[in-house]
Amino acid sequence: MRLTVAAFSGTILGFFLGILFPTLSLTKINLQSSLFPSIGLAYVEDKYSEFSTKSIRDALTSLAGNRRSKSNGFDTLDNTKIWVPTNPRGAERLPAGIVKSKSDFYLRRLWGLPQKDPSFKPKYLVTFTVGYDQKDNINAAVKKFSENFTIMLFHYDGRVSEWDRFKWSKRAIHISARKQTKWWYAKRFLNPHIVAPYDYIFIWDEDLGTKHFDAEEYLKLVRKYDLEISQPGLDPSSSYNWQMTKKKEHGEVHKDAKERDGWCSSAQLPPCAAFVEIMAPVFSRDAWRCVWHMIQNDLIHGWGLDFALRKCVKTPHKKIGVVDTQWVLHQSVPTLGNQGQADGKRAPWEGVRERCHKEWAMFQERMANAEREYFQEMEIFPFNFSIDI
Structure with missing residues (x-):
């Protein structure tokens, strides 16, 4: 009876894990203090060529961070607001460091790094x-x-x-x-x-x-x-x-x-x-x-x-x-x-x-x-x- 229950439970657990991670092959994971929310991925193998390993690792790291926020009583995705009243109107939810409130007519290249674009700027x-x-x-x-x-x-x-x-x-x-x-x-x-x-x-x-x-x-x-x-x-x-x-x-x-x-x-x-x-x-x-x-x-x-x-x-x-x-x-x-x-x-x-008049x-x-x-x-x-x- 115990073996039957254990096998049945294992099957159900495997089924739900398969639903949670249908497209990822986790070659190696390091478990820290608990399975969630502290998953540290040493290496993630991507099944689809259009996604890089680094992108998926970053996404899962962000997911783990969001779960940690929830565990502390905050829902980062839904409820927590970054509120910076000194930002331009409409951009109060953004962190101040990302706000660029001004633009220009300087032409930019389609190639190379932005910081290496020509530095001359008309006055x-x-x-x-x-x-x-x-x-x-x-x-x-x-x-x-x-x-x-x-x-x-x-x-x-x-x-x-x-x-x-x-x-x-x-x-x-x-x-x-x-x-x-x-x-x-x-x-x-x-x-x-x-x-x-x-x-x-x-x-x-x-x-x-x-x-x-x-x-x-x-x-x-x-x-x-x-x-x-x-x-x-x-x-x-x-x-x-x-x-x-x-x-x-x-x-x-x-x-x-x-x-x-x-x-x-x-x-x-x-x-x-x-x-x-x-x-x-x-x-x-x-x-x-x-x-x-x-x-x-x-x-x-x-x-x-x-x-x-x-x-x-x-x-x-x-x-x-x-x-x-x-x-x-x-x-x-x-x-x-x-x-x-x-x-x-x-x-x-x-x-x-x-009309002028x-x-x-x-x-x-x-x-x-x-x-x-x-x-x-x-x-x-x-x-x-x-x-x-």
């Missing part, structure tokens, strides 16, 4: 929103930016591969979405966590003549005059709207200008000061972090944004300026307007221009409402409250 970023018809102008402009710049092209016409005719294009970043503006691209692809490695970010139009411009020399003056937001002066022969952005003949940088009567409510407010236009702005890393959050997701033309940029800089009448000794020619090529849609008897550009009014209203709500919440009642944008 600045320049973006152009382009159509292929402006290829010669962009080719000339890119040559004004040294290897210290990452080059990024936003393609609104879908023609990307044709740019391979230029040698520099092979190291550029290309992003294509048809009939979109640079502010649409900027909101979606220039997140502050992505562009964090760059000291300055240039967000430029495609119709700028750069004969009298050198990017490295430009940034020397930006640093010299401690500008957080800037632009090169506009050649006097350019099409321009504001005296502030027109190139001055004397001096390296100017931060204010005499505008037409009644156009400025204060000498320290746009467009007489603290003002650059949206055609060729240059942002410091810190300024862009603020501006990116201010860009509205659905307002893609950016009209009115230039009047509000000052809100992202302390003492804006000192930190926003125009560099006169490095200037550009605004050629006013209406390429993006031609990407519009004809409506009845109206040309494509007319609908585009109409509507977005400006919408942005102004949103900013005014947001500031008004903030003041009310804080129980602050500025005398004769108004917003200048």
Whole structure:
């Protein structure tokens, strides 16, 4: 009877062990104080070639660790949470050492070890929103930016591969979405966590003549005059709207200008000061972090944004300026307007221009409402409250 019971029990035990380890051939195991949870595997032979011995050993070691956690009253897989409140939102469950909250546009190799990738990293970023018809102008402009710049092209016409005719294009970043503006691209692809490695970010139009411009020399003056937001002066022969952005003949940088009567409510407010236009702005890393959050997701033309940029800089009448000794020619090529849609008897550009004006009014209203709500919440009642944008 005893032999029968022992044999039966052994058969049942062997059956359950077979279910637990159906794919592993355990050639040798070392038992420590107990069978579970302290299994030490000296060698595991894998029945399937796609799994390495080390991988299975690591998996079983992890399994043993989880069982030890359960024996101490914790269920590592289900209940225990790594909670690090200083981690970025959404990553609180991760151990802090594995969190990488920032990225970049540095190109990586498909081979070799990551730590052996080329160590040179550009310090600045320049973006152009382009159509292929402006290829010669962009080719000339890119040559004004040294290897210290990452080059990024936003393609609104879908023609990307044709740019391979230029040698520099092979190291550029290309992003294509048809009939979109640079502010649409900027909101979606220039997140502050992505562009964090760059000291300055240039967000430029495609119709700028750069004969009298050198990017490295430009940034020397930006640093010299401690500008957080800037632009090169506009050649006097350019099409321009504001005296502030027109190139001055004397001096390296100017931060204010005499505008037409009644156009400025204060000498320290746009467009007489603290003002650059949206055609060729240059942002410091810190300024862009603020501006990116201010860009509205659905307002893609950016009209009115230039009047509000000052809100992202302390003492804006000192930190926003125009560099006169490095200037550009605004050629006013209406390429993006031609990407519009004809409506009845109206040309494509007319609908585009109409939306520009509507977005400006919408942005102004949103900013005014947001500031008004903030003041009310804080129980602050500025005398004769108004917003200048």
